[in-house]
Amino acid sequence: MSKLSGAVAIVTGASRGIGFAIAQRFVAEGARVCITGRDTEALETAVKELGGADVAIGVPGKGDDADHRAAVVDAVRDAFGPVSILVNNVGINPAYGPLAGLDLGAARKMVDVNVLGTLGWVQEALRGGLDGGSIVNISSVSGVRPAPGIAFYGVTKAALIHLTEELAVELAPAVRVNAVAPAVVKTRFATALYEGREEKVAATYPLKRLGTPEDIAGAVAFLCSPDAAWITGQTLVVDGGLTLTGAVQ
Numbered sequence: 421m422s423k424l425s426g427a428v429a430i431v432t433g434a435s436r437g438i439g440f441a442i443a444q445r446f447v448a449e450g451a452r453v454c455i456t457g458r459d460t461e462a463l464e465t466a467v468k469e470l471g472g473a474d475v476a477i478g479v480p481g482k483g484d485d486a487d488h489r490a491a492v493v494d495a496v497r498d499a500f501g502p503v504s505i506l507v508n509n510v511g512i513n514p515a516y517g518p519l520a521g522l523d524l525g526a527a528r529k530m531v532d533v534n535v536l537g538t539l540g541w542v543q544e545a546l547r548g549g550l551d552g553g554s555i556v557n558i559s560s561v562s563g564v565r566p567a568p569g570i571a572f573y574g575v576t577k578a579a580l581i582h583l584t585e586e587l588a589v590e591l592a593p594a595v596r597v598n599a600v601a602p603a604v605v606k607t608r609f610a611t612a613l614y615e616g617r618e619e620k621v622a623a624t625y626p627l628k629r630l631g632t633p634e635d636i637a638g639a640v641a642f643l644c645s646p647d648a649a650w651i652t653g654q655t656l657v658v659d660g661g662l663t664l665t666g667a668v669q
């Protein structure tokens with residue numbers, strides 16, 4: 421597999437989970453990657469697992485920190501050259517429950533990290549020379565359909581879908597911009613949605629299992645590859661068929 425040979429990618433929030441699987445897939449397909457996350461040690465371990473400094477670097481920081489974003493793009497350019505792929509994978513959900521009682525501070529943080537953080541990463545990547553490449557934003561099925569209990573998180577993920585469309589128009593033809601919208605994928609982030617009842621939850625999926633990080637990595641790698649050269653502004657739902665049933669979680 422070398423569909424991404426020569427590519428230079430930033431994958432945000434990639435010390436574990438979906439982001440790490442994306443980084444692994446990118447390296448397997450010939451790209452060099454920069455991964456981010458808040459925990460320095462976890463990043464160092466992940467970089468080793470990816471194959472070390474020849475193919476991967478890690479830069480610690482918070483996704484909603486503008487200085488961190490600028491430092492990442494500069495570090496990537498120094499290590500590997502201009503960015504050609506950006507995967508906006510960082511996303512948070514610090515609040516569960518009805519919108520009527522939602523803490524607005526938590527909502528604002530979600531907008532800062534999930535939406536404005538994503539736009540900030542795009543702006544930085546463009547400053548760093550992203551031209552002729554590809555952006556993928558990690559949305560969620562909760563951004564496609566109502567998802568009671570995680571509603572405002574879904575609002576931010578819906579915003580990412582629209583942001584994807586606007587950016588796709590604005591940045592064409594040089595840069596393609598797409599999104600991926602997963603249902604429940606077995607990571608630390610989603611533990612509360614399936615732990616202790618995985619079989620029961622999986623039974624509601626037409627494909628009878630929950631997602632794995634590799635399921636999402638495959639979709640992202642496709643969207644960044646030459647096979648997707650005529651695809652932009654789209655949101656690829658990767659959900660084991662769940663949304664066909666009317667459910668989102």
Ligand SMILES: NC(=O)c1ccc[n+]([C@@H]2O[C@H](COP(=O)([O-])OP(=O)(O)OC[C@H]3O[C@@H](n4cnc5c(N)ncnc54)[C@H](OP(=O)(O)O)[C@@H]3O)[C@@H](O)[C@H]2O)c1
Pocket residue numbers: 432433434435436437438439456457458459460462481482483484509510511512533558559560561601602603604605606607608609610
């Ligand atoms: N898992 C699912 O079911 C699911 C479904 C739909 C969409 N998604 C989306 O997929 C994305 C990845 O989720 P995941 O399930 O892979 O989560 P995860 O396993 O918890 O991994 C999250 C990664 O992001 C980093 N991170 C978290 N908050 C950060 C922040 N504020 N700034 C920088 N890095 C941060 C974490 O490292 P540190 O903790 O060290 O910072 C870690 O590397 C998110 O956007 C999520 O909304 C997930």
